[in-house]
Amino acid sequence: MDDDFELSKVTSDLVYDSLQDSRKVKDFKILTKSKFLNGLQCPKLLWTRCSDPLYIPPPAVSLQRVFDIGHEVGILARKRFPGGAHVQEEDFGKNLQETKSLLADPNPKPIYEAGIKAGRLYARADILVPSSTIGGAWDVVEVKCGTDCKEVYLQDIAFQRYCYEQAGIRIDRCYMMYINNQYVKRGAIDPEQFFSLLDVTEEIIPFVEDTPALIDGFLKIIDMPACPNISIREHCGQPYECQMKPLCWQFLPKFNVVELSRGKAKGFDLLDQGIMRLKDIPSGFKLTDKQQIQVACAISGDPHIDISAIAGFLGMVNYPVCHMDFETIFEAIPRFDGTRPYQQIPFQFSVHIQESPGAVPAHFEFLHKGADDPRPALAKALKACLSLDGTILAWNKGFEEGRIKELAVAYPEYAEWSADVLALTEDLIVPFRSFHYYHPDQHGSASLKKVLPAFIGKGYAGMTIADGGQATTEYIRVTYRKDVDSVDRAQVYADLKAYCGLDTSAMVEILERLRALSNLGDKP
Numbered sequence: 001m002d003d004d005f006e007l008s009k010v011t012s013d014l015v016y017d018s019l020q021d022s023r024k025v026k027d028f029k030i031l032t033k034s035k036f037l038n039g040l041q042c043p044k045l046l047w048t049r050c051s052d053p054l055y056i057p058p059p060a061v062s063l064q065r066v067f068d069i070g071h072e073v074g075i076l077a078r079k080r081f082p083g084g085a086h087v088q089e090e091d092f093g094k095n096l097q098e099t100k101s102l103l104a105d106p107n108p109k110p111i112y113e114a115g116i117k118a119g120r121l122y123a124r125a126d127i128l129v130p131s132s133t134i135g136g137a138w139d140v141v142e143v144k145c146g147t148d149c150k151e152v153y154l155q156d157i158a159f160q161r162y163c164y165e166q167a168g169i170r171i172d173r174c175y176m177m178y179i180n181n182q183y184v185k186r187g188a189i190d191p192e193q194f195f196s197l198l199d200v201t202e203e204i205i206p207f208v209e210d211t212p213a214l215i216d217g218f219l220k221i222i223d224m225p226a227c228p229n230i231s232i233r234e235h236c237g238q239p240y241e242c243q244m245k246p247l248c249w250q251f252l253p254k255f256n257v258v259e260l261s262r263g264k265a266k267g268f269d270l271l272d273q274g275i276m277r278l279k280d281i282p283s284g285f286k287l288t289d290k291q292q293i294q295v296a297c298a299i300s301g302d303p304h305i306d307i308s309a310i311a312g313f314l315g316m317v318n319y320p321v322c323h324m325d326f327e328t329i330f331e332a333i334p335r336f337d338g339t340r341p342y343q344q345i346p347f348q349f350s351v352h353i354q355e356s357p358g359a360v361p362a363h364f365e366f367l368h369k370g371a372d373d374p375r376p377a378l379a380k381a382l383k384a385c386l387s388l389d390g391t392i393l394a395w396n397k398g399f400e401e402g403r404i405k406e407l408a409v410a411y412p413e414y415a416e417w418s419a420d421v422l423a424l425t426e427d428l429i430v431p432f433r434s435f436h437y438y439h440p441d442q443h444g445s446a447s448l449k450k451v452l453p454a455f456i457g458k459g460y461a462g463m464t465i466a467d468g469g470q471a472t473t474e475y476i477r478v479t480y481r482k483d484v485d486s487v488d489r490a491q492v493y494a495d496l497k498a499y500c501g502l503d504t505s506a507m508v509e510i511l512e513r514l515r516a517l518s519n520l521g522d523k524p
């Protein structure tokens, strides 16, 4: 599997909150929790979300899955504090009204999605729980889809505490409830074990102290008549991948300095100096060897080819060569017994086997179509087709190796086979990641999606499923949802086969071309 798709659990929390906010809080001048976090990331993002929200590109289709994850985790979290009242979520006014009357109930119980407005501030805690130690006070429980405690979560909870207190509600303890990534599903999910509950009351104190000044500054930004001028920098991807990136970054020319391999900070410094193109970097500027290759290629327009290094890599590749690729699902709430939250579960593989250089490869593929655990059938099919005589190639092999190791842990009968597979596996990304070969059209990346068009002249354009994230989303949709018709399902399965098959057929072509470049030609 070669793609840049890694569902950011932090991003998923913000996207979920933003979508919730935008559906419910129609007064764009109100500072909600997600806007507060926008403000922490970038004033331009905050202003645009409040004053020109339609300018922000809509979230990618695959982010619907992020919303689904947040929704499912939220429902499970309520079971950790059962017996509560779920406040009307869709209607902002009713949400506030219902919360108010529940807070005044002489027999208080947990409140889910309790909305509070204090002046221009709006907070909506995932769960408010009556304090067990102070009568009339409440504990705030903030639920996160992530698997650890991040600073941005503390700022988020601090904002909520401040808002509630501004509204006259007494807050006792504050908790962050996140997913315990060591939890292993055995039967029904146990919310007590699935979530880690962390008392962060003390940790958020400095953040609460900073909150009024931050709010003051953010409200001023919201009220500005024009968008603040903010330069692109690392903050565009931290702590969240900003939805505005396609717009803010579009001024960058082709072969720009931000493409420098492992050199984002360097690239931003160059931009600050008014240098946008790789070819305009001054000759004395300190660059790594790989970055120097990038610059030289941008200037010449030609690829860089280190024939002896390529030959050295090819010397480790023995025929028959099995080109192997997996597609996986990973879900916050594990679906199958014996699996953990966010564990990568392979549901599909493609293997192209080339017996000798230049030979027409044989293709083997597997796609699990049932709603049960795909791993037993996948392991059996993979073992049946993989040759253990030559070399097994993967692209960015750590991912495939990880799945093979997990199969051996889950099914010990595959332990010996798994060790053999791992011993034979090499990584076809190496010549590209090491810059033995570099084409300017790779734009500093060694991902298969970038290498294939640059090196072979083919690509994924026009494919219905064109990246790993989409493959995961679509597979989950058609395999586990009951409201999908059979035509839709069949089409998605065909698209998945085409996508995964292209990954390994591309690897065959790339290996052949590397051999040609290194003058090995068709010699065995």
Ligand code: SF4
Binding pocket: 041, 042, 043, 044, 045, 230, 231, 232, 233, 235, 236, 237, 242, 243, 244, 245, 248, 249
């Ligand atoms: S892309 Fe960067 S500069 Fe643009 S709004 Fe987002 S964080 Fe701000």
